[in-house]
Amino acid sequence: MTVILIGYMGSGKSAIGKKIAKKSKINLVDLDDYIEENEGMSITEIFEKKGEVYFRKKEREYLKQLLETETNKIVSLGGGTPCYGDNMEMILKATPYVFYLKASVDTLYKRLKKRKDQRPLIKNIDNADLSEFIRKHLFERNFYYMQSHHIVNVDGKSRKKIAKKVIKKLS
Ligand SMILES: Nc1ncnc2c1ncn2[C@@H]1O[C@H](COP(=O)(O)OP(=O)(O)OP(=O)(O)O)[C@@H](O)[C@H]1O
Numbered sequence: 804m805t806v807i808l809i810g811y812m813g814s815g816k817s818a819i820g821k822k823i824a825k826k827s828k829i830n831l832v833d834l835d836d837y838i839e840e841n842e843g844m845s846i847t848e849i850f851e852k853k854g855e856v857y858f859r860k861k862e863r864e865y866l867k868q869l870l871e872t873e874t875n876k877i878v879s880l881g882g883g884t885p886c887y888g889d890n891m892e893m894i895l896k897a898t899p900y901v902f903y904l905k906a907s908v909d910t911l912y913k914r915l916k917k918r919k920d921q922r923p924l925i926k927n928i929d930n931a932d933l934s935e936f937i938r939k940h941l942f943e944r945n946f947y948y949m950q951s952h953h954i955v956n957v958d959g960k961s962r963k964k965i966a967k968k969v970i971k972k973l974s
């Protein structure tokens with residue numbers, strides 16, 4: 804069984820993935836971490852040294868690799884992964900367990916304003932403009948995210964509660 808978590812930057816894919824893995828004893832693969840390990844560079848370095856086009860190409864290759872392996876796993880994707888090329892089509896075909904961790908602009912803004920440095924797409928955006936940037940970007944990306952099999956609202960919920968909600972849908 805493959806469980807896939809998708810959502811905007813800061814929605815909790817990595818954090819919730821860890822919780823689900825711990826509770827369900829299924830291995831977690833974080834696509835961003837997997838790319839970093841295989842490329843020998845941080846995501847920030849890849850963006851700076853090789854550019855976003857290269858990153859998106861590698862992101863697709865590693866996604867395909869992961870989806871083709873048959874082992875039980877939880878895969879937390881990058882924020883942009885479902886939104887490029889035919890990635891979302893590939894994701895939806897791989898498993899019936901695709902979960903969108905849906906967070907409001909307000910929740911995302913509160914989380915992202917503190918941790919912009921590790922996120923190349925927003926690191927140069929002034930906090931005064933960040934909320935509006937997220938609103939527009941999320942509106943575009945929701946077209947892809949909303950195709951998920953399951954939508955979990957995460958606003959105001961603890962990591963534990965969200966993980967429980969996902970696990971309940973697996974049985
Ligand atoms: N339900 C929650 N309640 C409170 N804080 C949360 C919750 N979920 C995640 N967080 C916190 O929000 C921050 C962003 O979460 P996380 O890194 O898991 O997001 P992400 O979706 O993996 O982002 P990215 O796409 O940038 O990798 C982290 O500091 C995390 O601990």
Ligand SMILES: O=C(O)C1=C[C@@H](O)[C@@H](O)[C@H](O)C1
Nearest residue numbers: 812835846881882883922923
């Ligand atoms: O939303 C995005 O496009 C990204 C999110 C991160 O998870 C990383 O995959 C990278 O910073 C790009």
Ligand SMILES: [Mg+2]
Nearest residue numbers: 816817835879
């Ligand atoms: Mg993450």
